[in-house]
Amino acid sequence: MTNWLLEPLHYTFMQSGLLAAVLVGLTCAVLGVYVVLRRMAFIGDALAHTVLPGLVIAYLNSWNLAGGALTAGLATALLIGWLSERREMREDTAIGIVFTGMFALGILLMSTVRSFRDFTHMLFGNILGVTSSELLFIGGVAIIVLTLLALFHKELELTSVDPGYAAVIGLRVHWLRYLLLCLLALAVVSAIQAVGVVLTSALLVTPAATASLLTQRLTPMMGLAALIAVLSGVVGLYISYYGSVSSGAAIVLVCTLCFGVAWVARWARSK
């Protein structure tokens, strides 16, 4: 048993893969609690998809991939923030239009290259191929996101529960929303390295939603979500190693399984 657990750790790609999975899981799960509670799940998904053209353009020009993704992500975050302040169109409709358009642009650009193969890691992630500079980026994002969430905890909480009162005491509710959107863009870009564009929103939503079934308190909810995500990351990687299956899909499915177990547990408790 011990051998079975230790064997994969002899490989550098598994070591850095596990570290990346833990860091990404931590970042996405804690931020994901706000995503779930503020009903921004759709925004998380949209951000992940709009990042694709940024990635592809960076790839085609041999620029830094994370830089391209980050630029596209932050631009989308600001655009969504701006859209949500106006009332000409429903926010989810506007986001739906922008994100499908951007995703289509990404795919169109991808199809200009003869082989699609280079892009599968963008769509589905390649956590075992994570380089040390990508790991550094993921670590940096984790520190930035978690630090800012801790520093602005009471304000983010208040603007979520009662934005009107927050505005009365002088808080700029819009600015905090922009902050949250930018952190979301950062987290999404780092999660894309791990599980790819298509599955990123699962890391944001599923662990946080699972935790919200198990506790009614904000800080424990964040802790629990982080625990679920980290555990899923590690278990998913082992499954991927021994079963030779896609690591991103394995991680997400373990998260989904956790959600299923929590759902049944809550249902059984309420009986």
Add this chain to the structure above:
Amino acid sequence: MIPYSPHPHQEPVAGALAVNVVNISGAYEHQRAPALNGVNLQVPVGARIALVGSNGAGKSTLLKLIAGLLPLHQGTISLFGHSVGVCRHRVAYLAQRSEVDWRFPMTVRRLVGTGRYVHLGWFKRPSAADRQIVEQVMAQLQIEHLAERQIGQLSGGQQQRTLLARTLAQEADLLLLDEPLNAVDVATRAIVSQVLDALKTQGKTVLIATHDLGRLEQEFDGALYLCEGREVQPPPGSFTGVHVGEWAVESRPLVAELVEATSHLPLTTSHQQPTTNPS
């Protein structure tokens, strides 16, 4: 302390009116708030004033303008001698219950505690003194047994008491209460009345938007009657106001066509004006 608002907090100017609204007008379709049309309101420190009128008359709009939640298009508002936003720590606002996300995971104690945030500003956590104030106001509103309960599990009356407790926790001098008695149980009604009396004894200024015309004379020093965003006159013999300190609460001349149009409403203008020699 680093205040949330870009203006540093300033203390009230001695002798200034608590609220001085001069001829404000403006439409707020974007914010889904009724328009106001030439409203005046002068409230001396320590007065308790009712804003009366039907739904859509502009009561909430007026309170939101005073609270700084809506931009002022025309006219001026000063609070304790300063423009809106300078005395935020001295002004507390109680919104209607529907404006809170009650499904957010938060305990009653923590929501009441957010009333202290304006004094804490960025990065600071509540001190022991802050926590003590929170316990006191929860006891005053008889919700201390609910302190650890999730806000999503409260009844309507309990929600209202929680929000009022938060408003009191701010220890403000001017309280803007939007329909604090809307759809609450008898027990809550009694507790809110006690709280209002206690505020009066403490010399706080209170502005209350209300539908409830039953006990205006017993409970208020004056009333501003609004109809479709305009002030209107009271019906003959109705309550017009009393003296508060050196200020007299007076009614204003009728606007004939408005009275015609709105004769089903209790119509008054009430207005505080300084008198050199209070009688």
